[in-house]
Amino acid sequence: MAASGMNVRLALETSDRQPDGMGGHRLVWRQLGWIWARMDARSGREQGMGAGMVSVVQWRITTRGAPVGDPRRPRPGQRLRLGQRLFLIEAVAEADALGRSLDCFAREEDLT
Template sequence: MSAIAALRQRLTHQTCVDLADGAGGTSHAFLSVEQMWGAVETVATEFGVSEERPRAAHGVRITVRAPHTIAPGDRLLLGARVFQVEAVTDADGRGRFSRCHCREEQP
């Protein structure tokens, strides 16, 4: 199977924008930028306690075709799943694919 055929999940790329809150401050909101095909792979799972409740965080590697505008701090959506982008690297060393290192938290 080719690398392009492995990109089977339809992802929505969102970037964080600052909005004036009307009281002199700002609030953060996410704006949908584009949709793309990607391959989602869970690579690690961490368990812990947050706000006195058990939580799990998954380390996820998402591969997409390059070029794109994904940057650390953005997020990718797959249905109801939300992936926070922590880093973006060149997946194949030739600039054809990008690998996003993400974190998905579950309550």
């Protein structure tokens, strides 16, 4: 169990470009490791029209701090996974002046 209310275990994933065999590429996600986090839902909305409606929830996901450049530090463009749920990281900032924790601002989309 993690300290400071960080009681959710998330997989940190990054994308790699792989050739698709037709001159283009495809994104393939690979797991970098596990992190403990505290998750706070910030806002939600529906986006789209008709059968294309998507539920979008913004999250603040707090993790342990790591310096810039450290592979344990989440980066924008990576994602966090909780089972089948995916959280695309849009921004990362220190949560306190000493950098002991990081806030990852992420978006979860759920096709409805």
